[in-house]
Amino acid sequence: MNLSLKFLFDNIDVSFLVLDPYDRIIKFNQIAQKYFLLSKKDLRHKKIHELFSNLDIENLKDFFLKNRLKIVKRTPGLRRNEKTGASISIVPLFDEKNAYSGSIVSCTDISDKLELINQGTKAREEFIKRTAQIAEERDKFYLVIENISDGVLLLDYDYNIILVNSSLEKIIGIDTKKLMGTHLKIYFKEIYYSELIRKKYYFQSEIIEITNQKEKSRKAVSVYMAPLITQRGESMNTVLTLRDITREKQIDDMKTQFVSNVSHELRTPLASIKGFTVTLLARKELSEQQKNKFLTIINNESDRLTRLVEDLLSLSRIESSSFRFQISEFSLVSMLEELKQEMEKLLMKKKLRLDIIIPAGIPPLIADRDMIFQLLLNLINNAIKLTKESTVILFSTIFRKKDKSFIFTIKDQGPGISRENIEKIFDKFFRVEDSVHIIPGTGLGLSIVKSIVEKHRGEINVRSRLGKGATFIVRIPQGRISEEEET
Numbered sequence: 001m002n003l004s005l006k007f008l009f010d011n012i013d014v015s016f017l018v019l020d021p022y023d024r025i026i027k028f029n030q031i032a033q034k035y036f037l038l039s040k041k042d043l044r045h046k047k048i049h050e051l052f053s054n055l056d057i058e059n060l061k062d063f064f065l066k067n068r069l070k071i072v073k074r075t076p077g078l079r080r081n082e083k084t085g086a087s088i089s090i091v092p093l094f095d096e097k098n099a100y101s102g103s104i105v106s107c108t109d110i111s112d113k114l115e116l117i118n119q120g121t122k123a124r125e126e127f128i129k130r131t132a133q134i135a136e137e138r139d140k141f142y143l144v145i146e147n148i149s150d151g152v153l154l155l156d157y158d159y160n161i162i163l164v165n166s167s168l169e170k171i172i173g174i175d176t177k178k179l180m181g182t183h184l185k186i187y188f189k190e191i192y193y194s195e196l197i198r199k200k201y202y203f204q205s206e207i208i209e210i211t212n213q214k215e216k217s218r219k220a221v222s223v224y225m226a227p228l229i230t231q232r233g234e235s236m237n238t239v240l241t242l243r244d245i246t247r248e249k250q251i252d253d254m255k256t257q258f259v260s261n262v263s264h265e266l267r268t269p270l271a272s273i274k275g276f277t278v279t280l281l282a283r284k285e286l287s288e289q290q291k292n293k294f295l296t297i298i299n300n301e302s303d304r305l306t307r308l309v310e311d312l313l314s315l316s317r318i319e320s321s322s323f324r325f326q327i328s329e330f331s332l333v334s335m336l337e338e339l340k341q342e343m344e345k346l347l348m349k350k351k352l353r354l355d356i357i358i359p360a361g362i363p364p365l366i367a368d369r370d371m372i373f374q375l376l377l378n379l380i381n382n383a384i385k386l387t388k389e390s391t392v393i394l395f396s397t398i399f400r401k402k403d404k405s406f407i408f409t410i411k412d413q414g415p416g417i418s419r420e421n422i423e424k425i426f427d428k429f430f431r432v433e434d435s436v437h438i439i440p441g442t443g444l445g446l447s448i449v450k451s452i453v454e455k456h457r458g459e460i461n462v463r464s465r466l467g468k469g470a471t472f473i474v475r476i477p478q479g480r481i482s483e484e485e486e487t
């Protein structure tokens with residue numbers, strides 16, 4: 001080897017090893033000693049496999065005889081230190097007779113690169129982990145969005161729908177798949193043209209009425225708008241949350257209606273009391289007979305006021321959320337005797353007969369006694385009030401084993417109820433027009449009855465035809481309440 005070549009050979013940052021045909025080291029350069037941390041003596045005649053930890057070719061001669069033109073390129077580990085690595089290429093040597101005479105191994109240290117590779121692997125693993133995390137978070141996000149009861153609408157900058165949840169379908173009555181990608185004004189025009197959107201009232205809500213396409217009904221929806229800056233911050237999306245408040249609004253309207261009805265009902269008798277009192281005071285010349293007539297009106301009107309206030313109090317007590325049952329066990333027979341006594345005067349006045357049929361051995365009721373009393377009183381009272389003279393009112397009861405319920409039936413031979421009115425008689429303040437002026441009442445009696453039945457988890461039904469009398473059938477489950485109260 002010429003000198004300058006030897007110089008280069010020793011000073012280049014590549015380890016060279018010359019192997020004999022049996023893979024043993026016969027020549028090497030200086031850098032190889034440093035690299036493998038072996039003395040000249042130790043390096044010579046060592047087999048190549050003793051230097052590298054995972055060189056996959058066991059016998060180079062065999063390999064090169066099969067693959068004459070191949071150069072082996074490998075990146076094995078080094079036995080001296082597992083954290084190091086080498087990039088090697090092995091070139092076969094053939095003599096003039098084409099016989100295999102050994103090989104040259106050139107070997108570069110790639111330990112620092114190995115670290116980079118490892119870091120790369122780590123970064124890649126980190127990336128995969130993070131992606132999985134993001135996917136999981138996204139899934140969780142969708143799961144939450146999917147499962148909240150409010151409808152959710154995600155809009156892009158131009159108000160195109162880019163995400164919806166299934167709760168929205170209940171509100172708008174359109175398949176959510178159909179909504180995706182459409183412009184807000186197509187299916188939600190009431191929202192699109194609302195103040196909320198037009199004036200971009202972010203972080204605020206507005207009550208908007210929309211049409212449910214499936215039910216063909218109007219729904220009151222509280223729409224909340226919030227901005228959503230996309231991750232890169234370059235454009236802004238909008239999130240709308242839709243809460244169906246139709247029911248709440250109905251209840252609210254009903255309350256308002258009720259208050260206005262009550263005021264109206266109270267004002268009528270008050271106005272009449274006031275009017276006749278003023279007349280009595282101002283017109284001293286009135287005859288005794290006229291005075292009596294006016295006083296009677298005042299008396300009747302104050303009775304009506306008292307009834308109204310009493311009924312209103314009963315109703316609000318029963319319907320209040322803090323209502324508590326006073327549960328006791330009591331016999332029906334004694335309760336009906338009490339009831340009959342209370343009605344005696346009225347019955348006599350109209351020459352009516354109240355027949356009561358209670359089978360012997362009927363079990364006692366476990367319920368709120370005052371309430372059941374009021375329930376039967378109101379029903380029997382209606383029957384007495386509305387029926388012609390000299391007829392029979394029939395009260396009967398049975399205990400039905402099948403569903404452990406008491407069935408009360410109150411049957412009269414009165415005017416009956418038209419089909420049209422039958423649905424309305426349980427409404428607050430509803431009274432059938434013809435009887436309004438003749439028969440005293442508040443229109444609250446049956447509302448109270450209905451509330452009591454509902455509180456006892458029972459049912460009430462009416463069978464009646466105009467002119468054919470009426471039958472009210474009430475079912476009250478036995479002891480149902482007491483069980484619930486205890487738990």
Ligand SMILES: Nc1ncnc2c1ncn2[C@@H]1O[C@H](COP(=O)(O)OP(=O)(O)O)[C@@H](O)[C@H]1O
Binds near residue numbers: 382415425446470
């Ligand atoms: N047994 C009945 N037969 C015919 N109509 C009835 C009967 N019970 C109730 N109604 C009708 O239902 C209306 C509402 O009854 P209710 O709520 O008890 O109010 P009120 O008795 O104060 O009028 C009555 O005005 C009457 O027209």
Ligand SMILES: [Mg+2]
Binds near residue numbers: 378442443444446
């Ligand atoms: Mg009544």
